[in-house]
Amino acid sequence: MSLSTKQQLANALKVLMLTKSLEKITIKDIVAHCGVNRQTFYYHFKDIYDLLRWIYKTEAIGSILDYKTYETWQQGFLKIFQYVEDNKEFCMNTFHSMGRDHLEDFLHSEVFSLVLNVVNEISTEYPIADDSKRFIADFYTFAFIGLLTSWMKTGMKEKPCEIIKKLEKLINGTIKRAIYKY
Template sequence: MNRTEKLIMNSFLSLLEKKPYNKIKVKDIVEDCQVNRNTFYYHFHDIPDLLNRYLKEDLDHIIHQQNNFENPVDCLITISQLIINRKEIILNIYHSMDRTIYINYLDELTLYFVNEYAKNIVSSLNQEDKEILIRFYKSALVGVLLDWVDHEISYDLISSCRRLSSLFENSQISVPLKSKTK
C-alpha cells in the first residue's frame, strides 16, 4: 500500500471509529485526509472496495503472525482480543447494511486459526474426520463471536472462554452425540 492509500485508509478507519460504515461517504474521507475525489477513485473503486482492502490486509497481517493454539478456546481468545482492539470499527461495520463483508472476514479468520490448531493437534485423525472437526469448530467459534458482537461486545468473552475451557478440562461431563432409541 502506498502513502496515499495509507492516508485514505487511516482517514476511513478514523471515521469508522466515530460513525457507522453505511453513513461514511467518499466526501467525508477526502475531506478528512485532504485529497480530492479523483485521488480516492484512482486508488479505490468505492467505499466497499476500501473496506474489503482493509479487511484483506488486516487478515493477511494477522495470518503472517506466528500463532500457536493448544485448543479451540485459544483460537477464540486470539480472535476476541483482535476484535476488542478494534471494537468501535467492528461494531460500526457490523451494524451496517453490509455486514456480510465482516461476517465473511470473521469466517475466513476463524477458519485460518482452526486450521492452524488442527495442524498442530489432530494429526492422528484421517483427512475426512479432520475436515469435519475443522468445520464444526469454525462454525461454533464464528457463532460465539457473532453472538458476542450482537451483544455489543458487552460481556467478557475471554473470561468466559477460559472458564469454558476449564469446565471441559475438569469435567466428567460428556455430550452424547447419539440419540437413545427406545
C-alpha cells in the same frame, strides 16, 4: 507511499465511522478527510467494502498470524476479541451496517484458516479425508464466530480473556476427538 496512503484512507474511514454509519459514508467523504482525490482511492481500493476488508485484514488478522497452531489458537482468538474490544465503535458500526456480511465473510475466511491449520496439525496422527477436515474446521469456525457476534450483540460486557478461558475449557480435546471419529 502506497502503504501510507492506504493507511490514511483506512484511518479516515475509521474516524468517519465514529460519527456516521457506514452506509452514509461516501468515497468523497473519505478522500476529503485525507486531502487526496477520488482516483487515489480507486488506485488502492475498488470500493468502501474493499477498504473495510483491508482494515480488518491488516489490523485484526495481521495480529493472529503467529497463532495458528494447536498450542497457540487461544491467543489467536483472544487477539480477535481484543481487537473488537479496542475498536468497539468501528466494529459495532460495521456489525450494524450492510458491512456486516463482509465482516462475517472475512472473519469466516480467516478463522477457518486458523482452525484448519489446527485440524491439519492434529490430524497428522490419523488418516482423515480433506473434506472431513474442512467440515470439522467449518463447525468450529461457525461456533467461534457465533460466540463473537453474540458477545458483540450483548454489549461486550464480558472480558475477552474470560471468554477464551471458557472456550478453551469447552474445546480442549474435542477437535482431536472429532478427527478420531472420522
